Structures are given as structure tokens and as C-alpha cells.
Amino acid sequence: MSRVPIERRLPLPLLAVWRIFYWNYERTTIPYDLMVMAILAFVWLTPPDWLGDPTARGLGLIGWLTSRLP
Amino acid sequence: MTLTGAVGAIFMFPLRGIIRACVALGIHPNVLTLIGVCINLAAAWALARGRFVLAGVIMVAANLFDFIDGKVAHASGTASEFGGFWDSVMDRFSDLALFLGLIYLYASLQRADYVMVAAVAMIFTVLTSYTRARAESLIDTCKVGFMERPERIVLFMIGAFTNRMAAVLWVILVLSVLTVAGRIYHTWRELSGDRSVPA
Numbered sequence: 001m002s003r004v005p006i007e008r009r010l011p012l013p014l015l016a017v018w019r020i021f022y023w024n025y026e027r028t029t030i031p032y033d034l035m036v037m038a039i040l041a042f043v044w045l046t047p048p049d050w051l052g053d054p055t056a057r058g059l060g061l062i063g064w065l066t067s068r069l070p
Numbered sequence: 071m072t073l074t075g076a077v078g079a080i081f082m083f084p085l086r087g088i089i090r091a092c093v094a095l096g097i098h099p100n101v102l103t104l105i106g107v108c109i110n111l112a113a114a115w116a117l118a119r120g121r122f123v124l125a126g127v128i129m130v131a132a133n134l135f136d137f138i139d140g141k142v143a144h145a146s147g148t149a150s151e152f153g154g155f156w157d158s159v160m161d162r163f164s165d166l167a168l169f170l171g172l173i174y175l176y177a178s179l180q181r182a183d184y185v186m187v188a189a190v191a192m193i194f195t196v197l198t199s200y201t202r203a204r205a206e207s208l209i210d211t212c213k214v215g216f217m218e219r220p221e222r223i224v225l226f227m228i229g230a231f232t233n234r235m236a237a238v239l240w241v242i243l244v245l246s247v248l249t250v251a252g253r254i255y256h257t258w259r260e261l262s263g264d265r266s267v268p269a
Contacts, residue, residue: 022252023216028075035216036074039245043228043237053236054181055120060234 085138092142099143100153103160106135110164117171117230118178125171126230133223136161158199161219165195168226172235187239194246195222201253209260215249217242 010018025031047063048056059066071079092102109132116125139157143149169192176184198217205212222242229238 020216021248022214022255023249024214027220028072028078030072033073039225039241040228042241043225043234044232046237048234048236051236051240052183053234054176054179054184055122055235056233 085134085141088134089138089141089145092138093146096146097142099139099146099148100156102135102139102142103153103157106132106139107160107164107167109135111167114167114171117168118174120175120179122230122233122235126227129168129223129227129230132164133227136164136223158203162196162199165219165222166192169195172239184236184239187236187243191239191243191246194243194250197250198246198253201250201257205253205257209257212253212256214252214256215245217245217249221245 007015007018019025019031020035023035025035045061047059049059109128113125113128113132116122116128139153140149143153169188172188173185173192176182176188198215199219202212225238225242229235
């Protein structure tokens with residue numbers, strides 16, 4: 001008796017998490033681009049203060065944007 | 071064309087000329103690999119001194135050599151099994167040197183927390199390549215996981231040029247752990263005969 005693959009048993013949100021864990025997409029594909037964008041968003045938008053960055057200070061881009069809000 | 075495909079095509083354009091020049095000058099690809107490693111040591115030194123922008127510039131130069139060595143080998147017909155082995159070993163050396171530079175920096179800033187983050191990321195960086203190499207001695211291929219060397223190097227450059235090295239280290243750490251875990255799982259799955267998803 002063959003087992004049903006785990007990919008077919010997971011609901012969509014968990015499938016997305018599974019795909020990140022069991023990543024087998026090639027470079028220059030749409031999922032790869034989405035992953036790159038998510039990483040760049042994390043790197044550039046997360047305030048250095050939140051991470052206790054030893055070499056950078058402040059709230060970064062988010063801090064700059066929120067300071068422009070009325 | 072995807073976004074990363076377009077970026078790759080733009081960067082590949084000037085590299086073609088450099089590759090042609092190396093082939094015309096008869097430079098052996100193994101020498102290019104060695105030059106790349108030596109330049110990477112300078113980048114590690116710059117990271118250790120906290121001079122991130124300088125480190126980024128040096129990393130671009132170093133990885134230029136690292137990128138073109140394989141292409142020059144194929145274009146000049148000098149590709150060999152030893153060349154592949156030499157390239158892989160030197161890549162590990164370059165990776166570890168960069169992490170060592172950051173560990174030295176954070177230690178000199180007395181930030182034991184980031185010394186640990188960089189050290190654990192370094193461990194999983196080594197395991198990323200080791201799991202694949204060991205797995206491929208048992209199964210056909212183990213190309214699972216996002217965080218491979220090109221991604222890691224580009225992230226290092228982004229972290230250096232934009233002074234976001236802490237965030238970059240966290241990304242490398244988390245995705246390297248996932249990559250290693252994914253490769254272990256994939257190898258177990260292949261060896262146990264459950265081949266429901268090709269990788």
C-alpha cells in the first residue's frame with residue numbers, strides 16, 4: 001500500500017510552510033523571486049534596534065516612514 | 071522573465087567579456103579560484119575591522135573570480151574533476167573566513183550574542199554543503215533547500231553595503247538550518263523508498 005504524499009495532505013497555509021522547508025524550486029522562478037523579496041523586506045525593513053544590531057542603530061526604514069506620518 | 075532572471079542577465083553581460091579575456095590570456099581556472107580566495111581573505115579582514123562598505127567592494131571582486139572560474143574552465147576546455155574539488159574546498163574556506171571576520175568583530179565589540187549567531191550560522195553553512203555532498207554519495211541528487219552559497223554571498227554583500235549584517239546573519243542562520251533539515255529529510259525519504267516528490 002503506497003502512502004499519500006505529505007504535500008497532498010496539508011492545508012494551503014501549512015503547504016506554504018512545507019514548501020519553504022522542503023524547498024526544491026530552481027533559481028529564476030516565481031517562487032524564488034517571492035522568497036528573495038520576502039528576505040529583502042526582512043533585511044531592509046526590520047529596525048536594527050529590534051534585532052540588537054551591534055553595528056547599526058535606530059528604527060531603519062520603518063522608523064523613517066513612521067516619522068513622516070502626521 | 072523573472073526579476074532574479076533579469077538581474078542575473080544584467081550582471082552576466084560584462085562578465086562575458088572578462089571570461090573571454092581570461093580564456094584568451096590562458097589563465098588557468100584553478101589560479102582564478104585561488105585569487106578569489108585570497109581576495110576573500112581581505113574581505114574577511116575588512117569585516118573584522120567593521121569596514122562593511124570596503125568589505126562589500128572586496129567581496130564583489132573576490133566573487134567575480136569565484137563566479138568566472140567554472141565558466142573559464144568550460145570555455146577553455148580545462149574543466150577537470152580536480153578543478154571541481156579544488157573549487158568546492160576553496161569555497162568552504164572563503165565562507166569560513168567571512169564568518170570568522172564577523173565573529174572577530176562581534177567579539178571585539180563584546181557582543182557574545184552575535185558571536186553565537188555568527189558561529190551557529192557558520193556551523194550550518196558547513197553542514198549545508200556537507201549534507202549534500204554526503205547525501206549524493208548515497209542518492210542521485212540532493213538539491214533541496216534555499217540557502218546555498220550564491221544566496222549566502224549575495225546576502226553578505228547586501229548586509230555589508232547597507233549595514234544590515236545582523237538581519238542578514240539571522241536570515242542565513244534560519245534558512246541554513248531549514249536547508250540542512252530538508253536535506254536530511256530528503257535523504258531519509260529517498261533511502262526509505264518514499265519518492266513521492268522529486269527534488
